[in-house]
Amino acid sequence: MTEESIDQQAGETSPEEVKALEDIAARRIKLALTSAVAVCAIFFPLPILGQFTGALDGLAFGGLTWAWVYSFLQFAVAILVAARYAARAADLDTDTAEALRKKG
Amino acid sequence: MDIVSAGMFAALVLVTLIITYMAARRSKSAADHFVAGGQLSGRQNGIAIAGDYISAASFLGVTGAIALAGFNGFYLAVFVPVAYVLALLLVAEPLRNLGRFTLADVLASRFPGRDIRTAMALSTVVVSTLYLVAQFVGAALLVTLLFDIDYMVAVLIIGGLTTVYTMLGGMLATSWIQIVKTTLMMVCSAVLFVLVLAKYNFNPLGAFSDALHTFGQRAVAPTRTSPLASFDQLSMVVGLVLGVLGLPHVMIRFLTVPNAKAARSSAVTAIWVFTAFYLMIPVIGYGAAQLVGKAEIAKRHPAGNLAVAQLAETLGGGVFLAFVAAVAFVTILAVLAGLVMATTGAIAHDLYGQVIKRGVATPRGQMYAARIATLATCGIGMAVALAAQRQNVAFLASLAFAVAASANLPALLLTIYWRRMTKQAVLSGIAVGLVTSLAIILASPALNGPDAVIGFSNPALVSVPLSLLVSVIVALVSPARGDEADRVRAVFAATRLKALTGWEAGSRQVELPTTTVSTGKLG
Numbered sequence: 050m051t052e053e054s055i056d057q058q059a060g061e062t063s064p065e066e067v068k069a070l071e072d073i074a075a076r077r078i079k080l081a082l083t084s085a086v087a088v089c090a091i092f093f094p095l096p097i098l099g100q101f102t103g104a105l106d107g108l109a110f111g112g113l114t115w116a117w118v119y120s121f122l123q124f125a126v127a128i129l130v131a132a133r134y135a136a137r138a139a140d141l142d143t144d145t146a147e148a149l150r151k152k153g
Numbered sequence: 154m155d156i157v158s159a160g161m162f163a164a165l166v167l168v169t170l171i172i173t174y175m176a177a178r179r180s181k182s183a184a185d186h187f188v189a190g191g192q193l194s195g196r197q198n199g200i201a202i203a204g205d206y207i208s209a210a211s212f213l214g215v216t217g218a219i220a221l222a223g224f225n226g227f228y229l230a231v232f233v234p235v236a237y238v239l240a241l242l243l244v245a246e247p248l249r250n251l252g253r254f255t256l257a258d259v260l261a262s263r264f265p266g267r268d269i270r271t272a273m274a275l276s277t278v279v280v281s282t283l284y285l286v287a288q289f290v291g292a293a294l295l296v297t298l299l300f301d302i303d304y305m306v307a308v309l310i311i312g313g314l315t316t317v318y319t320m321l322g323g324m325l326a327t328s329w330i331q332i333v334k335t336t337l338m339m340v341c342s343a344v345l346f347v348l349v350l351a352k353y354n355f356n357p358l359g360a361f362s363d364a365l366h367t368f369g370q371r372a373v374a375p376t377r378t379s380p381l382a383s384f385d386q387l388s389m390v391v392g393l394v395l396g397v398l399g400l401p402h403v404m405i406r407f408l409t410v411p412n413a414k415a416a417r418s419s420a421v422t423a424i425w426v427f428t429a430f431y432l433m434i435p436v437i438g439y440g441a442a443q444l445v446g447k448a449e450i451a452k453r454h455p456a457g458n459l460a461v462a463q464l465a466e467t468l469g470g471g472v473f474l475a476f477v478a479a480v481a482f483v484t485i486l487a488v489l490a491g492l493v494m495a496t497t498g499a500i501a502h503d504l505y506g507q508v509i510k511r512g513v514a515t516p517r518g519q520m521y522a523a524r525i526a527t528l529a530t531c532g533i534g535m536a537v538a539l540a541a542q543r544q545n546v547a548f549l550a551s552l553a554f555a556v557a558a559s560a561n562l563p564a565l566l567l568t569i570y571w572r573r574m575t576k577q578a579v580l581s582g583i584a585v586g587l588v589t590s591l592a593i594i595l596a597s598p599a600l601n602g603p604d605a606v607i608g609f610s611n612p613a614l615v616s617v618p619l620s621l622l623v624s625v626i627v628a629l630v631s632p633a634r635g636d637e638a639d640r641v642r643a644v645f646a647a648t649r650l651k652a653l654t655g656w657e658a659g660s661r662q663v664e665l666p667t668t669t670v671s672t673g674k675l676g
Contacts, residue, residue: 067650074653078570081242088242092235096228096390099375100383106374112361114374116224117435120231124428127234131241131421138246138417145654 069148077141084130091126095119157472158300161479165337166314169330169486173318176326183519186323187254187498188408193328195415199422202406204331204338205491206233206397206423207430208288209295209458209484210550212338215431216464217457219438220450223364223372226438228390230431234424236397241420244398247569247652248407249416255408255495256401256561257503260568263648264576267508272583274503276560277401279587280553281496284402285530287549288492289538292485298459299478304542312535314486319493320527324409327490334487337480339430345461345477346433348468349440360439367443385609389551392613396554399561402495413655440464493530500526551611552594559586559616563624569652572645575628582624589616 095116098104105116184190193201211230218226251262257273289311296307318326353359364372377383397403407416441450441457441464453459462481466474501523506514514522563582567574593612598605633641651657 070650070654070656071646074650077653085239085242088235088238092232092394093391095231096387099224099228100377100386101380106370108365108370108373111358112363112365112373113358114224114370116375117227117361117373120224120227121432123231124234124432127238127424128428130238131424134238134242135417135421139414141654142414145656149656 066148070145073141073144073148077138080134080137080141084134088126088130092123095123155471155475158475158478161475162300162482165479165483168333169314169318169326169483172329172333173322173326176322176329180323180325183254183502183516183523185325186520186523187494187502188405189324189328191409191411193409193415195410195418196422197328197332198406198410198415198419200335200426201328201331201409202237202403202419202423203426203430204333204335204484204487205406206403206488207335207338207427207484208488209292209481210288212342212484213295213458213461213481214456216434216438216441217450217454217460219435220442220445220460221447221457222376223368224375225386227435228386229393230434232390232394233397233427233431236394237420237424237427239394240398240404241417241424244404244565244569245407245416245420246413246655248404249410249413250652250655251569251648252405252408254405254502255498256404256565257499257507260564260579261507262651263568263574263644264579266576267511269576269579270503271508272580273561273564274499274508276556276583276587277499277503278496280399280557280561281401281492281499282530282533283549283556284400284553285489285492285496285534286537286541287553288485288489289534290541291550292489293538294542295458295485296482298454299462299481305539308535308538311485311489312531312538315489315493315534316527316531318486318490319497319531320524323523324494327487327494328406328409330483330490331487334480334483335426338484339426341477341480342430342433342437344473345437345440345465345468349436349444349464352440352444357436360436360443363443364439368447372439372442381608384614385611388609388611388614391617392551392555392558392611395558395562395613395617397557399557399565400554401499401557401561402491405495405498406491437461437464444468489534493527493534496530497523497526500530552590555594555611555613555616556587556590558613559590559620560584561586562617563621567621567624567628569649571628572642573628573632574624574645575631575633575641577631578624578628581627582620585623586616586620589619 099116105114105119107115109115109118180186182190215226215229218229248259252258255274256277257270260269260273289308292311293304293307296302296311297304318330349360350357353363361373407419410416410419438460441460444467445460445463450457450460450463453463462474462477465477501519505522506512506519510518560583563586564579567582568579590612593607593615594600594610596606597610598608599610632638647657
């Protein structure tokens with residue numbers, strides 16, 4: 050986007066509208082970053098514990114070691130976080146459309 | 154090759170050629186060619202993403218690795234859903250909202266100009282070519298073993314078909330071939346999974362218990378040799394997780410849908426497919442170790458790449474083996490087609506259309522450039538594959554991930570999210586990521602054996618933080634000042650809003666939640 054196009058378009062946009070959208074963008078970033086940090090905090094101990102300690106070597110049940118149990122947990126976490134994010138992001142889409150509808 | 158294998162092989166190739174023919178008839182514009190007109194639905198694209206990502210190395214290699222190495226083989230699979238959740242959270246929607254045909258479009262939306270576009274296009278070409286060469290050589294060797302045909306014939310068939318798909322059918326054909334491939338691969342895996350489960354009275358943990366009792370705890374627990382080897386393994390996992398978010402052929406798939414909502418739905422669908430697929434793999438892997446035997450698997454291929462084929466033959470006879478071989482072949486073609494599309498997009502759209510022609514290339518000229526780039530990319534892939542038959546180039550795939558994580562990812566994330574990011578910082582980060590990754594791999598044991606200067610092979614754990622650090626430092630020491638600072642702030646604010654809400658200053662093109670998504674049907 051060039052400076053010219055921004056200057057030309059700025060006049061067509063109300064400050065309230067931009068403020069509402071910026072709030073939505075900030076909420077989206079907060080949601081994405083907190084979810085991403087949680088996913089990383091759950092995932093990265095797997096290779097660290099597995100490769101540098103024997104913490105996951107023990108048998109849990111049915112032939113599974115804690116390493117396998119922890120690995121399968123990653124899939125559940127992925128599904129849950131994806132579903133939660135998709136639902137929250139859909140709400141943010143609604144808020145975005147609403148903010149534009151009010152002013153538009 | 155027997156008559157059953159030849160029949161299945163011919164039938165699947167015919168299906169892919171029909172898809173290509175139908176896609177070629179529909180493909181009229183550059184947008185159709187590069188991103189399937191942006192008209193795939195989220196579900197379709199999610200399945201295609203799985204087809205784009207799950208290579209023969211995943212389908213055959215991870216299973217074989219678990220059969221031979223036990224738990225450590227699963228490191229090559231467990232990161233996948235995590236990586237795609239991160240892609241969903243951090244890049245899928247901004248990519249769709251900012252990009253057009255390539256990753257460079259995303260950077261150019263905040264930092265217009267030829268230098269940034271050139272840097273990202275070159276990085277895309279490097280990453281995709283490294284991955285392409287690794288896939289090409291591995292694929293040709295695999296096809297040679299699966300179908301018992303000459304190596305050169307395998308290279309010519311794979312290269313020829315990939316060229317036809319991508320040159321004539323573009324992204325639409327590539328997408329549908331990936332969708333068909335994913336469906337077949339899931340059917341194939343599910344049948345194998347059920348056949349193995351049947352041997353254990355349908356107890357999903359039976360294969361694990363059996364492996365524990367037969368091979369001991371080392372088969373089901375993480376194994377460690379030395380601290381340096383553990384560091385290398387951790388570095389590989391970090392490179393794989395973060396690399397997915399910077400792999401051009403995977404990320405441009407988010408540009409084939411009409412809006413951010415569909416991009417989100419693509420990632421969610423892909424995560425479900427990955428979960429279903431990779432949860433079956435350990436059972437199949439341990440089943441292969443038990444039912445085929447580790448020695449027999451290692452005898453056919455030292456890395457266990459034929460374990461799935463051997464298990465299929467043991468459980469389902471020659472017909473099932475032929476089916477698995479044919480599915481593995483389509484898997485190879487689908488991934489190669491995706492890689493070729495990413496490379497040609499960077500060459501034809503970024504380097505030719507935007508850098509050489511300064512954004513005024515005619516659609517016809519851009520398509521002409523795309524066709525030449527396709528021929529060149531496939532030609533190089535085939536030439537290297539023919540020359541490197543006896544070379545171990547498998548390390549190129551992990552290098553591609555590491556370069557993607559080091560060069561592309563910091564540039565993408567900081568451009569989208571960080572207010573203080575500058576053009577110089579983007580260029581520095583890409584350069585440092587690219588050079589550091591390549592330097593480490595050139596000095597590593599993967600290329601030089603035990604006498605290597607450094608003791609580990611995967612660069613990600615060093616090159617990603619370094620690239621990030623350099624990007625941040627350069628951005629902080631060279632901020633824009635005065636009027637330029639105001640302009641830069643305004644551009645960032647506009648880019649950020651567009652990336653995160655889909656709203657562009659002066660327009661009202663934000664999709665409403667009730668928007669109907671059209672589908673990219675063929676024909």
